[in-house]
Amino acid sequence: GENVEQHPSTLSVQEGDSAVIKCTYSDSASNYFPWYKQELGKRPQLIIDIRSNVGEKKDQRIAVTLNKTAKHFSLHITETQPEDSAVYFCAASIPGNTGKLIFGQGTTLQVKP
Amino acid sequence: SAVISQKPSRDICQRGTSLTIQCQVDSQVTMMFWYRQQPGQSLTLIATANQGSEATYESGFVIDKFPISRPNLTFSTLTVSNMSPEDSSIYLCSATGGAYGYTFGSGTRLTVV
Numbered sequence: 001g002e003n004v005e006q007h008p009s010t011l012s013v014q015e016g017d018s019a020v021i022k023c024t025y026s027d028s029a030s031n032y033f034p035w036y037k038q039e040l041g042k043r044p045q046l047i048i049d050i051r052s053n054v055g056e057k058k059d060q061r062i063a064v065t066l067n068k069t070a071k072h073f074s075l076h077i078t079e080t081q082p083e084d085s086a087v088y089f090c091a092a093s094i095p096g097n098t099g100k101l102i103f104g105q106g107t108t109l110q111v112k113p
Numbered sequence: 114s115a116v117i118s119q120k121p122s123r124d125i126c127q128r129g130t131s132l133t134i135q136c137q138v139d140s141q142v143t144m145m146f147w148y149r150q151q152p153g154q155s156l157t158l159i160a161t162a163n164q165g166s167e168a169t170y171e172s173g174f175v176i177d178k179f180p181i182s183r184p185n186l187t188f189s190t191l192t193v194s195n196m197s198p199e200d201s202s203i204y205l206c207s208a209t210g211g212a213y214g215y216t217f218g219s220g221t222r223l224t225v226v
Contacts, residue, residue: 042219043219043220044156046215046216089155098161099146100146100161101158103155103157104155105154105155106154106155
């Protein structure tokens, strides 16, 4: 079945620097790849997503890139701010129009002021 | 995207008892799911809540332990039965209108003592 690997597990950057989180997936039929941000004690919030017919998507300081050939996708955060500190999860859709997602292990991002 | 209300937000339960968690969506959604998030871990899909029929469970989860109901398109319940300390987790419901735009409920933090 589908498997999603996420790296790194922890990431510490200085405020203003960029942060990159990478995920790989196993099933080439996956076609939807969302990213979630989860602050301590809160629900996961969708921050950006990408579909398999698109290579890159941007939303202000956040961007996601997808390489279907290599089966990996990445989250890029530029000009990081302390409020970006959270746990970030990538996910991939399970093929078959099930609506189901499988999540990566999560990355704890710390942005130091 | 849909707004999801989930209750209770937290509970402390005695082992051997059961807890029913409710999930209410503010609009009709095609798919509803239940996830478990163990402390410091990622999200694991428990089951798909099917409207008017039995839920579809993922590997490792069974109906006797996690009975699920979905009587209509906006409401679902998850029961954690015969609880043990290993069931201590955050339980999250999620919903999508079919375009993979997942929204999560606020979660139920369960502690079993």
